[in-house]
Amino acid sequence: MGVDHATVGRRITALEEGLGVPLFHRSPQGYSPTDQGYKMLPLAEQLESDAMRVFDEVAGASTSLTGSVRIATHVGIASFLLAESAAALCRLHPGLEVQLLAVPRSFSMSKREADLVLTGTRPQTGRVKIKKLATYPLHIYGERNYVARNQPIKHKKDLSKLRGIGYVPDMIFDKELDYIPSVDPSLKAHLTSTSLHVQLQMALAGAGVCILPDYIARNYDTLVPVLDDAIELERELWLTVPEDFAHLTRIRTIVDFISEDVVSRIKSTNKI
Structure with missing residues (x-):
C-alpha cells in the first residue's frame, strides 16, 4: 500500500469511527475481522476491483x-x-x-x-x-x-x-x-x-x-x-x-x- 503499519492502523480506526462499528479484533497476533468486517468484505473487494480497473484503463497502454x-x-x-x-x-x-x-x-x-x-x-x-x-x-x-x-x-x-x-x-x-x-x-x-x-x-x-x-x-x-x-x-x-x-x-x-x-x-x- 506504500504506507507504514501505523498509518494503516489510524485509517482503520477512522473508518470504524465513521461507520460506528468495529471491523477488526485486535490482538498481539494481529488483526482478524469481526462479523461486521466479514460483511463488509465483498463490498471492499468490489471497490478494490473497480479502482484497479480505473488504473488499468488509464495506465494499461504502457508496455x-x-x-x-x-x-x-x-x-x-x-x-x-x-x-x-x-x-x-x-x-x-x-x-x-x-x-x-x-x-x-x-x-x-x-x-x-x-x-x-x-x-x-x-x-x-x-x-x-x-x-x-x-x-x-x-x-x-x-x-x-x-x-x-x-x-x-x-x-x-x-x-x-x-x-x-x-x-x-x-x-x-x-x-x-x-x-x-x-x-x-x-x-x-x-x-x-x-x-x-x-x-x-x-x-x-x-x-x-x-x-x-x-x-x-x-x-x-x-x-x-x-x-x-x-x-x-x-x-x-x-x-x-x-x-x-x-x-x-x-x-x-x-x-x-x-x-x-x-x-x-x-x-x-x-x-x-
Missing part, C-alpha cells in the same frame, strides 16, 4: 509493468521452473517486483495471500479463474552408485530392498504430493522431510531413492531412474488467479508470460 506480483507455489516448481521465469520476466520489466512464496502449505485466494497460485491440485471452489498449464512425468530416482550396489532391480517387488525417501506422511499439505501409494501402497519411506530440497539432497547423497519430477532430476547427472519403463507417475500443473483481477492488463501479461515460459521449460526437459 512496461511496475509494482509487485506475489506468486505462491510448491518449492520444487518455484526452484526449478519459476525462478528462471521470474528472472526473465524482470529482465523484460525492470520495474516489476516478483515475490515467490514457496512454503509447504495451501494459500487462500480469498484472503489475497497471493496474486497467482500454481499447484498440482485443481481448485474446486472460489471466485477464481483456473488454467491448466501442463502435465508432467515423475519417476523414481537414485544416486548412480547407490542404485548399482542394490542391483538387480528388475521388478516392482525389488523396490522393497531400497531405502525410500519421501514426504512426512501426516504433514503432506497437497494430496497430489503423496506419491508413494501411487507406486505401491505397501512401500514406506524410511527418510522423510517436508522439504523437497532436503529429499533431493538425500537422494544425491546416496541415502535412498526418491520420486522426483523429471524436470528436477534431470538437472543432476548422478541421478538415474529406477524401473522407469515400468513405473511413471503424472501430475498436472494448474494456475489460479482471483476472478476480480484476471481481466487486468498487468495480471494478464504476467499470466501469459509465466504460462508460456513454464510450459516450455517442462516440455524441453521431457525431450531429454
Whole structure:
C-alpha cells in the first residue's frame, strides 16, 4: 500500500469511527475481522476491483509493468521452473517486483495471500479463474552408485530392498504430493522431510531413492531412474488467479508470460 503499519492502523480506526462499528479484533497476533468486517468484505473487494480497473484503463497502454506480483507455489516448481521465469520476466520489466512464496502449505485466494497460485491440485471452489498449464512425468530416482550396489532391480517387488525417501506422511499439505501409494501402497519411506530440497539432497547423497519430477532430476547427472519403463507417475500443473483481477492488463501479461515460459521449460526437459 506504500504506507507504514501505523498509518494503516489510524485509517482503520477512522473508518470504524465513521461507520460506528468495529471491523477488526485486535490482538498481539494481529488483526482478524469481526462479523461486521466479514460483511463488509465483498463490498471492499468490489471497490478494490473497480479502482484497479480505473488504473488499468488509464495506465494499461504502457508496455512496461511496475509494482509487485506475489506468486505462491510448491518449492520444487518455484526452484526449478519459476525462478528462471521470474528472472526473465524482470529482465523484460525492470520495474516489476516478483515475490515467490514457496512454503509447504495451501494459500487462500480469498484472503489475497497471493496474486497467482500454481499447484498440482485443481481448485474446486472460489471466485477464481483456473488454467491448466501442463502435465508432467515423475519417476523414481537414485544416486548412480547407490542404485548399482542394490542391483538387480528388475521388478516392482525389488523396490522393497531400497531405502525410500519421501514426504512426512501426516504433514503432506497437497494430496497430489503423496506419491508413494501411487507406486505401491505397501512401500514406506524410511527418510522423510517436508522439504523437497532436503529429499533431493538425500537422494544425491546416496541415502535412498526418491520420486522426483523429471524436470528436477534431470538437472543432476548422478541421478538415474529406477524401473522407469515400468513405473511413471503424472501430475498436472494448474494456475489460479482471483476472478476480480484476471481481466487486468498487468495480471494478464504476467499470466501469459509465466504460462508460456513454464510450459516450455517442462516440455524441453521431457525431450531429454
